[in-house]
Amino acid sequence: MQELLYEETVQCTNIKSEKIKYNLLLLLGVLSFFLAVVWVFVIIYFMNINGNWLLNLIFHLIPLAIFIATGIFLFKLKNKFCVDYDYIFVSGSIRISKVINNSIRQTIYRFNCSQLEKIGPVNSDLFNQFISQPGARLKYLTSNNTPAENKSFYYFKLNYNSVNTILVLECSKVFMVNVLKFSKMSIRDTDLK
16 A cells, blocks of 8 residues: 555634734743842842741742742643644554644654544444443534534554553544555445445
């Protein structure tokens, strides 16, 4: 069989509000780190070595720790907004990447089609049975609540790192046909129609 490369990108449909949230959290995170630096200068200038210096040091370090922890939290939280996903299929292997603000790409899943146990549309009865199983890990790999034009939500059930995993992707039928070609499933083994 010849090499096959197929890639799909799922872009966030409400990009304007996502960008505003991303930039606001970025700004607040930078502000928090700036306040931490200012607080260090306040500590150096106003630190009273005479008297109970240990209590004074603890009193000054608590706000510093709060500024730093808030900055770290806001920087991590901003990465949940303005997210696109890339699904890359190369001759039987699938790589799913998360793209944050069109600049940071993180590969979050990589597996072979032979690892797939079932595939099908999200609105099926079989999908509901799978997600109700104990120990099933459901992961949505799309930023959208409704699928874009010419795309649908499909699930991939697989055993990923010894965990019963169900991935929900927003992809086209062409992507699903390519996956089906290289998987060991026939069309009757899937939940596709």
